[in-house]
Amino acid sequence: SQTIHQWPATLVQPVGSPLSLECTVEGTSNPNLYWYRQAAGRGLQLLFYSVGIGQISSEVPQNLSASRPQDRQFILSSKKLLLSDSGFYLCAWSAGQGVNTIYFGEGSWLTVV
């Protein structure tokens, strides 16, 4: 069966420090991968999505970037965090055309101080 994992689950980072969140999917090949951010008590904002290795679409211009070095690995990064980067980050995957379900990871709580 397919599984998705992301880590770390929680982190507290100072302003200006770098960030790396990692997400891996098992049990499927060539998944579509997504990074969403959820500010406290708010909706999910699509940050990046990828349909293949090295293919990244950015939805929101900001100081975050994403990379997909392997088929089932998706990484969210920042060189210098801002206070406004705080939130709950969710990785997700889907497969094929006419997607009728997307599957989410456990989420990563980021607090920038």
Added chain:
Amino acid sequence: AQKITQTQPGMFVQEKEAVTLDCTYDTSDQSYGLFWYKQPSSGEMIFLIYQGSYDEQNATEGRYSLNFQKARKSANLVISASQLGDSAMYFCAMREGYSSASKIIFGSGTRLSIRP
């Protein structure tokens, strides 16, 4: 332009009553999909129900049904016989288009609270 609109930031419902959560969407694609997810306080995202734009019947999954009104571009979630465990955030989402490159966007959510 906002593609998915959930106009109810919060709702309170008495246990065992039915509840309708509103969702409207905007797309020019003929092929699209609509989703509902539940997010308890733990943060996990739980898939509830899916409706394809070409599906003629409203989708149902147990106590959940999706009231799909294509001409009005609405996809409301109906929860019958609400339970205390239904208290959570609920998100409507849309897949615009049919290709594997179609992105999936979410609304701002509705916080549902069930009163005992």
